[in-house]
Amino acid sequence: MTVVRNNGRSKAAGFSDKTRKPYRGFMPNIWHGSGPMSVDVTDWWHQSTCQMKRVLNLTRKLALKAHYLDIIGAVGLSHTFAAQATRPGSDAEQISASWTQHVNNGLQRLAFLAPLVVRAIPIVTKAPLPLMRSQGVIKTIVTRIGRRIIERERAALGVAGKDSSLDISSNDSGRVDIISVLLGNRRLASASEKLSDTQILDNILTFTMVGHETTAGSLAFTLWELARHPEIQNRLRAEILAHRRDLSYDEIQKLEYLDAVVREGLRIHPASPQTERLILRDDVIPLSTAIPGIGDSFRVKKGQVIHIPFTPMNTNPSVWGPSGAVFDPSRWLTARDPAAPALPHGWSGMLTFCDGPRSCLGLRLAVLEFKIILATIVRSIAFADTGVHVEEKISPTLQPVVNGQGGYLPLRLKLI
Numbered sequence: 001m002t003v004v005r006n007n008g009r010s011k012a013a014g015f016s017d018k019t020r021k022p023y024r025g026f027m028p029n030i031w032h033g034s035g036p037m038s039v040d041v042t043d044w045w046h047q048s049t050c051q052m053k054r055v056l057n058l059t060r061k062l063a064l065k066a067h068y069l070d071i072i073g074a075v076g077l078s079h080t081f082a083a084q085a086t087r088p089g090s091d092a093e094q095i096s097a098s099w100t101q102h103v104n105n106g107l108q109r110l111a112f113l114a115p116l117v118v119r120a121i122p123i124v125t126k127a128p129l130p131l132m133r134s135q136g137v138i139k140t141i142v143t144r145i146g147r148r149i150i151e152r153e154r155a156a157l158g159v160a161g162k163d164s165s166l167d168i169s170s171n172d173s174g175r176v177d178i179i180s181v182l183l184g185n186r187r188l189a190s191a192s193e194k195l196s197d198t199q200i201l202d203n204i205l206t207f208t209m210v211g212h213e214t215t216a217g218s219l220a221f222t223l224w225e226l227a228r229h230p231e232i233q234n235r236l237r238a239e240i241l242a243h244r245r246d247l248s249y250d251e252i253q254k255l256e257y258l259d260a261v262v263r264e265g266l267r268i269h270p271a272s273p274q275t276e277r278l279i280l281r282d283d284v285i286p287l288s289t290a291i292p293g294i295g296d297s298f299r300v301k302k303g304q305v306i307h308i309p310f311t312p313m314n315t316n317p318s319v320w321g322p323s324g325a326v327f328d329p330s331r332w333l334t335a336r337d338p339a340a341p342a343l344p345h346g347w348s349g350m351l352t353f354c355d356g357p358r359s360c361l362g363l364r365l366a367v368l369e370f371k372i373i374l375a376t377i378v379r380s381i382a383f384a385d386t387g388v389h390v391e392e393k394i395s396p397t398l399q400p401v402v403n404g405q406g407g408y409l410p411l412r413l414k415l416i
């Protein structure tokens with residue numbers, strides 16, 4: 001198997017997904033910042049049912065307002081972004097405005113060249129270009145918030161003012177959230193594995209941005225599908241209305257059609273539809289089906305960057321059948337034909353959360369909050385298509401684009 005690693009500049013290459021609508025507009029992803037994700041929170045995050053129950057309580061409280069920034073703030077950082085308060089100049093408002101700006105910059109005609117330029121001349125990320133400035137604004141805001149969070153943790157531990165560094169020497173608060181795990185690293189890790197201040201701040205930045213934009217985008221596209229498929233929407237609502245409003249964690253897991261709709265939304269509209277990996281040594285990649293002119297394998301060389309397009313892999317007709325690109329939740333309710341080709345690795349056989357050691361750390365939180373918010377919204381609101389032409393473009397995550405404007409997805413709503 002080829003040895004690859006995340007090169008810290010994921011999503012920097014473009015592709016044209018020929019099986020569906022054309023994409024354009026790519027931006028390098030700098031959310032990973034300069035620090036690696038060196039704290040292993042995977043087990044803690046993926047396996048702790050207690051944590052999930054806490055998430056459930058928090059997300060239920062926040063669900064009606066459906067603001068994912070508040071959710072990641074609450075469950076990840078014990079920080080209140082108060083995203084619902086659209087107070088001009090608030091952190092949430094600034095992050096949102098800069099992100100919209102950033103999305104629209106990435107939709108410019110020549111934006112697809114940006115990753116290539118960044119790769120060739122990395123210093124360009126420091127240039128005062130509008131393309132870079134919007135990312136810089138978000139990084140500045142979240143870094144400021146991150147410093148406040150770390151100082152608050154220090155104060156809570158009674159070590160405030162002991163020294164001027166951000167170092168936390170113990171973490172006995174008993175809380176289990178991302179920030180306490182990151183800071184606990186200072187106490188538990190050996191000297192060579194301790195996270196630096198910059199790495200902790202980079203992690204806060206990563207969690208803040210990937211922890212809300214992706215889930216919000218997935219929900220928006222799924223609501224769009226429900227608006228275009230009233231029969232699916234009605235069936236989902238019927239399932240939800242058959243249960244009490246205040247669903248427990250275990251009850252939410254039992255809603256089969258909700259589960260199917262969420263999986264299908266994530267399969268067809270992966271919020272982060274592509275990534276790339278750097279080849280660490282020369283190797284040969286075997287192909288399951290020979291390609292004319294290439295054969296049944298191809299060589300890769302150390303230093304090459306390989307592009308991994310999730311959407312065609314998630315919808316490939318040879319794996320998912322002729323209706324592979326169609327939004328059809330019922331495919332998750334029937335047993336898969338044993339003669340059909342095996343699904344790829346990755347959650348539910350899809351690449352939406354990537355796969356392998358650098359796959360999404362927030363998978364379970366993402367799916368859980370998605371289910372709770374979708375169930376809460378669909379219970380009370382009916383969605384209809386507006387007939388407006390919506391395009392899907394990558395900038396840098398999957399974005400709805402209407403008349404050249406990114407980040408808007410018009411839907412007609414009716415209270416039930």
Ligand code: HEM
Pocket residue numbers: 006010011037072076206207210211212214215218270271272274275276351352353354357358359360361362363365366
């Ligand atoms: C529907 C929602 C989400 C989708 C589709 C998604 C997708 C992904 C993908 C594809 C990657 C791999 C990126 C790459 O290597 O190029 C990733 C990484 C990551 N995700 Fe998510 N994500 C979602 C929600 C979340 C949430 C809610 C959190 C935080 C709680 C989160 C935290 C992370 C982190 C920290 C990484 C970096 C992991 C690493 O580099 O080791 N994600 N996500």
